[in-house]
Amino acid sequence: MNKNKEQLLNKRYKAEQRFRLYGLSAIFMALLFLTIFIFKIFSTGYSAFQKTWLIVPVTFDAELMMLDQNPSKEDLQDADYYDIALKSMADLDPNANEDQENELKRMVSYFFEKEIKNELLNDPNLIGKTKEVYLTASDDLDQVFKGNYPRDLPEDQRRVSDYQLKIFDQLVANGKVESKFNISFFTNADSREAELAGIASSFMGSIFSILVCLMIAFPVAVLAAIYLEEFAPKNRFTDFIEVNINNLAAVPSIVFGLLGLGVLLAIFHLPRSTPLVGGITLSLMTLPTIIIAARASLKAVPPSIREAALAMGASRMQTTMHHTVPLSMPGTLSGTIIGLAQALGETAPLILIGMVAFVNTIPGSPMDPAASLPVQIYIWAESAERGFVEKVSACIMVLLGFLIIMNLFAQIIRHKFEKKWS
Amino acid sequence: MIKIKAKDVDVFYGKKQALFNISLDIEENQVTALIGPSGCGKSTFLRCLNRMNDVIDICSVKGEILINDFNINDKSCDVVRLREKIGMVFQKPNPFPKTLYENVSYGPTIHGMAQSKQEMDEIVETSLKKAALWEEVKDRLHEPGTGLSGGQQQRLCIARAISVRPEVILMDEPCSALDPIATAQIEELIDELKKEHTIIIVTHSMAQAARVSQNTGFFHLGQLIEHGSTDKIFKNPDNKKTQDYITGRFG
Numbered sequence: 052m053n054k055n056k057e058q059l060l061n062k063r064y065k066a067e068q069r070f071r072l073y074g075l076s077a078i079f080m081a082l083l084f085l086t087i088f089i090f091k092i093f094s095t096g097y098s099a100f101q102k103t104w105l106i107v108p109v110t111f112d113a114e115l116m117m118l119d120q121n122p123s124k125e126d127l128q129d130a131d132y133y134d135i136a137l138k139s140m141a142d143l144d145p146n147a148n149e150d151q152e153n154e155l156k157r158m159v160s161y162f163f164e165k166e167i168k169n170e171l172l173n174d175p176n177l178i179g180k181t182k183e184v185y186l187t188a189s190d191d192l193d194q195v196f197k198g199n200y201p202r203d204l205p206e207d208q209r210r211v212s213d214y215q216l217k218i219f220d221q222l223v224a225n226g227k228v229e230s231k232f233n234i235s236f237f238t239n240a241d242s243r244e245a246e247l248a249g250i251a252s253s254f255m256g257s258i259f260s261i262l263v264c265l266m267i268a269f270p271v272a273v274l275a276a277i278y279l280e281e282f283a284p285k286n287r288f289t290d291f292i293e294v295n296i297n298n299l300a301a302v303p304s305i306v307f308g309l310l311g312l313g314v315l316l317a318i319f320h321l322p323r324s325t326p327l328v329g330g331i332t333l334s335l336m337t338l339p340t341i342i343i344a345a346r347a348s349l350k351a352v353p354p355s356i357r358e359a360a361l362a363m364g365a366s367r368m369q370t371t372m373h374h375t376v377p378l379s380m381p382g383t384l385s386g387t388i389i390g391l392a393q394a395l396g397e398t399a400p401l402i403l404i405g406m407v408a409f410v411n412t413i414p415g416s417p418m419d420p421a422a423s424l425p426v427q428i429y430i431w432a433e434s435a436e437r438g439f440v441e442k443v444s445a446c447i448m449v450l451l452g453f454l455i456i457m458n459l460f461a462q463i464i465r466h467k468f469e470k471k472w473s
Numbered sequence: 474m475i476k477i478k479a480k481d482v483d484v485f486y487g488k489k490q491a492l493f494n495i496s497l498d499i500e501e502n503q504v505t506a507l508i509g510p511s512g513c514g515k516s517t518f519l520r521c522l523n524r525m526n527d528v529i530d531i532c533s534v535k536g537e538i539l540i541n542d543f544n545i546n547d548k549s550c551d552v553v554r555l556r557e558k559i560g561m562v563f564q565k566p567n568p569f570p571k572t573l574y575e576n577v578s579y580g581p582t583i584h585g586m587a588q589s590k591q592e593m594d595e596i597v598e599t600s601l602k603k604a605a606l607w608e609e610v611k612d613r614l615h616e617p618g619t620g621l622s623g624g625q626q627q628r629l630c631i632a633r634a635i636s637v638r639p640e641v642i643l644m645d646e647p648c649s650a651l652d653p654i655a656t657a658q659i660e661e662l663i664d665e666l667k668k669e670h671t672i673i674i675v676t677h678s679m680a681q682a683a684r685v686s687q688n689t690g691f692f693h694l695g696q697l698i699e700h701g702s703t704d705k706i707f708k709n710p711d712n713k714k715t716q717d718y719i720t721g722r723f724g
Binding site for chain 2: 284285353357360363366373
């Protein structure tokens with residue numbers, strides 16, 4: 052009898068140990084996946100925050116630029132920089148033939164003419180002199196310099212020719228290639244050229260979309276939640292509404308995209324590809340999330356507080372506005388931020404309402420065409436150039452950083468403003 | 474003088490009847506205790522007196538309850554005005570998670586009882602003094618009310634209730650969550666308050682009923698079995714059930 056009891060006890064301890072082991076291994080698995088994921092993204096993406104520059108001597112020859120003596124500012128603006136830009140690149144190899152000169156030109160971004168022009172506009176005294184100018188390297192050479200480019204491929208399978216590599220290696224040997232922090236990744240809009248592409252447009256697009264989404268979804272959802280929780284009679288009709296709000300939260304986001312396309316664009320003719328339409332579409336998606344969070348936190352306010360207020364002679368409205376709603380705000384707000392974070396990462400509905408368009412301007416208002424961060428990731432991931440691979444990861448890093456900050460904010464609100472009641 | 478007159482009050486929760494034909498007169502400026510075993514309907518009856526049962530969707534109240542000869546179950550009765558006249562203290566101390574000052578000033582604020590900050594300060598001070606809490610908290614009026622001890626919280630709730638000068642104070646087992654010392658303080662307080670207010674107290678403790686009340690009503694299974702002066706109920710009850718309950722044979 053006693054022995055049986057002992058065995059049973061041992062068995063119970065063993066079972067508990069096994070259970071702990073399962074739990075630990077589940078957590079270990081989750082952490083492993085997370086680590087692999089983060090490692091992959093960071094190892095691919097970190098190089099996008101560096102940009103490769105070629106340092107090329109440029110002679111600002113007034114004749115080649117078709118400038119008179121003592122040119123005014125306007126003259127400098129209108130001057131022809133293409134020839135000196137071409138010449139500077141061609142001069143890298145005095146023996147180059149015409150084809151090779153073309154190849155030399157393609158070692159820098161097509162933006163190099165502007166870069167030379169800006170140099171002169173900053174310092175008009177450079178006319179007639181020679182200065183070493185920093186020019187953005189082409190995306191392929193950028194990748195070569197970062198060691199991401201397979202140099203051992205046969206030449207006809209590479210976008211960089213042997214000749215370009217030879218000149219580039221000479222420049223590297225002379226210390227004429229430099230890597231600097233990639234500011235333009237944050238200040239430029241999207242571009243077809245990987246070396247010039249940046250996230251400014253999509254970042255602003257995301258911000259505007261989220262703001263529009265917040266301004267629509269938050270008040271509507273909070274009012275709906277307050278009404279349903281505090282005022283609505285409990286009957287079949289309100290039950291039906293409740294079920295449907297929960298259903299709405301489970302609707303795939305692409306359906307909301309179709310709704311935005313069919314209603315906002317087709318019927319109301321709102322401007323296509325704009326954060327305004329994107330924000331409205333996302334707000335439909337966020338609405339049920341906020342309603343559910345707000346109702347849950349209203350429900351969590353102890354009934355004794357409501358009774359106390361009512362017994363003091365407060366009307367229902369006063370009870371709600373003075374006591375219940377303020378007490379439920381921390382939960383509502385953190386639910387809202389989580390809803391917005393979801394919306395921030397949403398891609399499918401935005402693609403449907405046209406925020407997937409190539410936008411190379413930075414939006415100044417929600418009415419301007421823009422991309423958004425997740426859509427930008429999608430666009431770049433589709434691009435063929437090798438230079439975009441690191442950009443995809445870098446953009447994911449920015450998006451993740453954004454999300455982490457928002458969730459952190461939600462946590463802080465929850466902990467800081469949560470009131471304790473007895 | 475009779476302050477509250479209940480006539481044939483029936484209460485239903487959905488289809489279930491919780492109170493049957495309750496008729497009870499409550500004397501002004503006296504303490505009336507409602508006693509009885511759990512679930513006998515004494516709290517339900519108490520909540521009829523300031524229409525707190527309105528909050529419960531499925532609850533319906535029939536019959537007449539006359540306060541100052543005015544039927545509060547009448548359609549013309551405004552619950553906000555009614556509850557200004559009838560204060561309530563609950564079983565569990567439920568101060569608002571705000572400062573002590575805000576707790577006490579809430580009622581006067583919503584009912585517009587103070588014209589200036591000074592007047593409000595006075596109301597808060599007198600209410601806290603009447604609730605025998607002033608000396609303990611006068612230096613921390615702007616700290617949260619939830620930081621007080623249980624007994625202090627309950628006295629804060631009493632201060633909150635009397636801040637609007639109600640004619641009647643309903644107390645629903647106000648000491649059940651408190652220790653004996655805090656209970657004694659509240660009982661003393663009740664004795665003091667009855668000079669200006671009519672008090673109805675629901676209690677599980679017969680000793681408490683005997684100590685604080687002048688009149689007692691005994692409820693059992695939704696019926697008012699017996700009511701009368703506390704002395705009579707405790708010493709010489711008419712009904713066998715009352716006798717059994719008082720002497721602890723059931724309940």
